[in-house]
Amino acid sequence: MRKNKKSSRIPSGAPTLTQKDFASDQDVRWCPGCGDYSILAQTRRIMPELGVPKENIVFISGIGCSSRFPYYMNTYGFHTIHGRAPTIASGVKMANPDLSVWVITGDGDALSIGGNHFIHLMRRNFDINVLLFNNRIYGLTKGQYSPTSEQGKQTKSTPLGSLETPFNPISLALASGATFVARSLDTDSHHLQSTIKAAFEHKGTSFIEIYQDCIIFNRDAFKQYTDKSTKSENTVHLEHGEPLVFGKEGEKGIRLNGFLPEVTTATNGTEAEANLIVHDQYAENTTLANFLARMSDMPEMPHPIGIFRSVHHPCYEELMTQQIAWAKQQRGPGEIDALLNAGDTWVVP
Amino acid sequence: MHKQVEQIQEATVLFAGDSGDGSQTIGTQMTETSAIVGNDVATLPDYPAEIQAPAGSLAGVSGFQLHFSSENIHTPGDTCDVLVVMNPAALKVNIHKLKTNGILIVNSDNFARRNLRLAGYEDNPLEDDSLTKYQVFPVELTRLTGKALEATGLSTREIDRCKNFFALGMILWLYNRPMEYTMRWIKTKFAKKPQYIESNILALRAGNTYCEATEQFATSYEVKPAQFASGKYRNIEGNMATVLGLITASHQSGLQLVYGSYPITPASDILHGLAQYRNFGVVTMQMEDEISAVGVAIGAAFSGALGVTGSSGPGLALKSEAINLAMIAELPLIVCNIQRAGPSTGMPTKTEQSDLLQMFYGRNGESPVPILAACCPHDCFETIYEACRIAVKYRTPVIFLSDLYIALGAEPWRIPNLAELPKIEPNFQTEVGGFEPYLRDEATLARPWAKPGTPGLEHRIGGLEKSDITGNVSYDAENHEKMVGIRAEKVARIAEDIPPTEVFGAPEGELLVLGWGGTYGTLRTSVEHKIDEGHAIAHVHLRYINPFPSDLGEILNRFKTVLIPELNSGHLLQLIRAEYLVDAVGLNKVQGQPFQVFELESKIKSLL
Numbered sequence: 001m002r003k004n005k006k007s008s009r010i011p012s013g014a015p016t017l018t019q020k021d022f023a024s025d026q027d028v029r030w031c032p033g034c035g036d037y038s039i040l041a042q043t044r045r046i047m048p049e050l051g052v053p054k055e056n057i058v059f060i061s062g063i064g065c066s067s068r069f070p071y072y073m074n075t076y077g078f079h080t081i082h083g084r085a086p087t088i089a090s091g092v093k094m095a096n097p098d099l100s101v102w103v104i105t106g107d108g109d110a111l112s113i114g115g116n117h118f119i120h121l122m123r124r125n126f127d128i129n130v131l132l133f134n135n136r137i138y139g140l141t142k143g144q145y146s147p148t149s150e151q152g153k154q155t156k157s158t159p160l161g162s163l164e165t166p167f168n169p170i171s172l173a174l175a176s177g178a179t180f181v182a183r184s185l186d187t188d189s190h191h192l193q194s195t196i197k198a199a200f201e202h203k204g205t206s207f208i209e210i211y212q213d214c215i216i217f218n219r220d221a222f223k224q225y226t227d228k229s230t231k232s233e234n235t236v237h238l239e240h241g242e243p244l245v246f247g248k249e250g251e252k253g254i255r256l257n258g259f260l261p262e263v264t265t266a267t268n269g270t271e272a273e274a275n276l277i278v279h280d281q282y283a284e285n286t287t288l289a290n291f292l293a294r295m296s297d298m299p300e301m302p303h304p305i306g307i308f309r310s311v312h313h314p315c316y317e318e319l320m321t322q323q324i325a326w327a328k329q330q331r332g333p334g335e336i337d338a339l340l341n342a343g344d345t346w347v348v349p
Numbered sequence: 350m351h352k353q354v355e356q357i358q359e360a361t362v363l364f365a366g367d368s369g370d371g372s373q374t375i376g377t378q379m380t381e382t383s384a385i386v387g388n389d390v391a392t393l394p395d396y397p398a399e400i401q402a403p404a405g406s407l408a409g410v411s412g413f414q415l416h417f418s419s420e421n422i423h424t425p426g427d428t429c430d431v432l433v434v435m436n437p438a439a440l441k442v443n444i445h446k447l448k449t450n451g452i453l454i455v456n457s458d459n460f461a462r463r464n465l466r467l468a469g470y471e472d473n474p475l476e477d478d479s480l481t482k483y484q485v486f487p488v489e490l491t492r493l494t495g496k497a498l499e500a501t502g503l504s505t506r507e508i509d510r511c512k513n514f515f516a517l518g519m520i521l522w523l524y525n526r527p528m529e530y531t532m533r534w535i536k537t538k539f540a541k542k543p544q545y546i547e548s549n550i551l552a553l554r555a556g557n558t559y560c561e562a563t564e565q566f567a568t569s570y571e572v573k574p575a576q577f578a579s580g581k582y583r584n585i586e587g588n589m590a591t592v593l594g595l596i597t598a599s600h601q602s603g604l605q606l607v608y609g610s611y612p613i614t615p616a617s618d619i620l621h622g623l624a625q626y627r628n629f630g631v632v633t634m635q636m637e638d639e640i641s642a643v644g645v646a647i648g649a650a651f652s653g654a655l656g657v658t659g660s661s662g663p664g665l666a667l668k669s670e671a672i673n674l675a676m677i678a679e680l681p682l683i684v685c686n687i688q689r690a691g692p693s694t695g696m697p698t699k700t701e702q703s704d705l706l707q708m709f710y711g712r713n714g715e716s717p718v719p720i721l722a723a724c725c726p727h728d729c730f731e732t733i734y735e736a737c738r739i740a741v742k743y744r745t746p747v748i749f750l751s752d753l754y755i756a757l758g759a760e761p762w763r764i765p766n767l768a769e770l771p772k773i774e775p776n777f778q779t780e781v782g783g784f785e786p787y788l789r790d791e792a793t794l795a796r797p798w799a800k801p802g803t804p805g806l807e808h809r810i811g812g813l814e815k816s817d818i819t820g821n822v823s824y825d826a827e828n829h830e831k832m833v834g835i836r837a838e839k840v841a842r843i844a845e846d847i848p849p850t851e852v853f854g855a856p857e858g859e860l861l862v863l864g865w866g867g868t869y870g871t872l873r874t875s876v877e878h879k880i881d882e883g884h885a886i887a888h889v890h891l892r893y894i895n896p897f898p899s900d901l902g903e904i905l906n907r908f909k910t911v912l913i914p915e916l917n918s919g920h921l922l923q924l925i926r927a928e929y930l931v932d933a934v935g936l937n938k939v940q941g942q943p944f945q946v947f948e949l950e951s952k953i954k955s956l957l
Contacts, residue, residue, distance in 0.1 A: 079811025091648020
């Protein structure tokens with residue numbers, strides 16, 4: 001169930017915007033070849049299609065390479081402090097629910113220093129879009145391991161290898177009650193654009209994990225999912241209502257074996273196809289979404305890309321607005337004089 | 350025997366018992382009634398951090414002290430005339446506060462061996478000579494309440510919970526106070542549990558009748574109404590005054606109030622209070638932590654709302670990075686710090702003024718933030734309103750300081766006229782021509798408040814140093830120094846926008862007592878006494894601590910000695926000495942308890 005956000009739409013008759021309208025006058029300063037450039041380009045490209053006047057768009061970020069993003073968008077923007085973008089974005093949205101609010105964050109910003117805010121944003125379900133640039137490394141602080149770095153990762157701060165189990169951001173978002181959860185890739189411009197658009201159209205907190213290549217400190221971390229020669233073997237695209245198939249010719253499928261997924265080559269319209277897992281992104285129950293999310297942790301399985309979950313729940317700001325309306329109806333709109341004069345009073349002549 | 354009524358000027362009553370005994374409830378009720386009949390009142394609730402510490406233990410004693418008078422008073426009293434204790438522990442903790450020959454009312458039913466042992470008594474103090482200097486009235490509160498309520502059909506446990514109203518009934522009789530206000534409160538409070546309306550009213554009446562019938566007290570007392578400026582009054586606690594001040598500022602400015610908070614003693618009542626007023630459009634957000642609580646307030650401010658957060662010292666430590674963001678982003682933000690005894694978790698239910706230097710200096714870099722402090726419960730209204738005015742006008746975070754003592758204390762408040770209040774004008778930027786995010790108002794140095802949703806004013810702000818006028822990110826050396834200077838100058842200029850300092854007492858002379866915050870009552874009372882004795886002494890109580898009022902330096906120079914009493918180790922003292930090179934003297938107390946008048950008077954005496 002996708003819902004359009006009519007409140008912030010451009011009135012008909014207004015001039016059509018182009019991607020150039022969304023570029024600010026500031027020079028973009030990421031390392032040459034950084035995956036951030038593509039994400040910025042796809043975001044600027046898709047913005048005119050959303051039909052929202054740019055004065056109604058707000059980009060909020062924390063700290064890190066990705067968090068410079070708002071400076072490059074000719075919308076309202078706020079580059080805040082490390083990990084806290086979700087809190088500031090929640091305040092922006094609560095005070096003006098008509099705004100289209102976007103959080104730009106990274107794996108360190110969202111999952112380490114801002115981990116607490118991230119999970120609570122997901123469960124509150126503000127109508128906010130979160131783009132998490134996951135490069136599995138700390139870039140701005142120059143190359144320490146991040147909460148999504150693989151165990152054993154050798155970095156400046158872990159010369160003998162990191163000791164920690166990484167977060168699976170998709171699983172974390174699902175466990176926190178996120179209503180829209182997706183994964184995309186910096187290099188796949190079409191998929192990224194369509195995913196950003198779907199996130200926008202989802203009413204509620206939308207979370208996109210974007211695999212992003214840090215060319216300096218963690219180069220080619222996602223090569224197996226992005227390289228032309230390997231990606232079809234190593235990724236499976238999630239399409240609602242479609243069976244999970246992958247491979248160069250779509251010759252492989254995924255089916256259940258007990259509680260675990262397994263790859264089968266018997267597809268192509270044979271009766272085995274009936275046993276393939278069919279994706280249902282609108283399922284209220286999160287079992288399938290969780291199952292697919294955890295497939296990312298299994299080296300023998302292809303990596304799911306696409307929308308894991310998209311369900312409609314009431315948004316925090318909607319419920320708050322309703323509560324205020326209800327209170328006004330029940331108790332009358334607040335009269336400040338009556339408020340100050342409430343309770344037992346007495347008059348001194 | 351005729352009831353003998355003695356006119357007295359003032360009295361102090363202390364109710365004490367287990368934290369589940371309802372001492373706070375009856376203390377509050379006695380306060381309400383005393384205020385309504387026209388006395389000036391001042392209260393001091395003193396309760397343990399534990400919700401219910403083990404019954405009968407010293408740690409579980411909860412007290413409520415009420416001072417009421419026919420004169421204007423400023424403190425809940427150093428000592429009390431009447432002490433009501435529900436058990437031996439309450440007696441042990443509080444007996445030193447009772448005046449010689451004071452009235453001690455004891456629930457003798459709770460003085461069995463087990464309770465005595467819990468309180469650390471070897472022998473029953475009601476049976477030895479240890480209490481001979483007091484008028485002791487042992488009353489079987491538990492048994493008598495049970496008897497009065499036996500027809501109600503309530504369980505023994507339910508009946509036992511009404512005994513506090515029996516005690517209140519006695520005190521109302523003792524001071525010739527009507528029961529009607531308390532009855533009205535009981536009816537509202539238990540509207541959904543009517544069985545408790547009857548039982549509590551029965552207990553209240555029984556206590557009253559008990560005094561009438563037994564003639565235990567030879568005399569009852571009457572405290573005439575106090576002289577107040579004309580107007581309409583209500584009784585108010587500091588936190589509630591803060592709540593009303595915030596809603597009023599929201600109303601007067603036309604800005605939606607968004608309050609982000611995380612529960613913490615003693616600030617939670619502001620969150621609870623505001624949450625009741627959704628019909629005023631008030632948004633309260635109980636967030637996942639202190640940081641997100643200030644974060645939503647900053648976000649709301651960016652969106653064009655009145656963003657407010659509230660906490661106590663430990664919470665302020667967590668919020669400091671975000672306050673700094675609001676400072677450099679130059680957004681209006683109101684930060685309430687209801688101080689309690691630190692450091693770290695400290696003593697959450699005890700009062701202190703030890704966060705002043707944290708508020709001044711507890712942020713990285715050069716970070717000037719205006720600081721205002723309320724001085725008594727009802728002053729929280731005006732001070733928080735003024736904090737909102739300054740935040741909006743100067744586009745800056747403002748810290749509002751209160752403390753546990755005034756946050757929970759209550760006193761009469763003359764309800765203000767809305768027309769008396771200064772205007773708060775958001776003056777949002779809407780003009781596109783000539784707009785620059787950091788182009789300033791010449792007089793105030795405030796930058797424009799251009800909220801998202803305004804066409805043509807799209808701009809980006811953030812925590813990186815800003816280029817003057819454009820607000821673009823800048824690492825330029827000269828620009829950085831310039832911006833640091835501008836931000837400091839903007840806050841300094843607020844001094845030109847505040848009223849002249851009120852000097853109470855002698856315009857010049859021997860001694861100036863300089864204070865801030867919740868010590869106001871004790872300082873004022875002590876200075877009044879010394880003025881009555883003929884000394885050239887004065888009292889100045891600062892609401893504006895950053896910036897200091899522009900006339901303060903000159904006032905300090907008019908006195909031979911400056912005494913700065915504080916419930917900390919000398920925070921304002923350091924600031925004043927550094928700013929004005931005045932050899933001021935401190936009086937410092939860091940016990941989690943307010944000053945007492947005698948402590949002030951003895952220090953003043955030593956300096957005269």
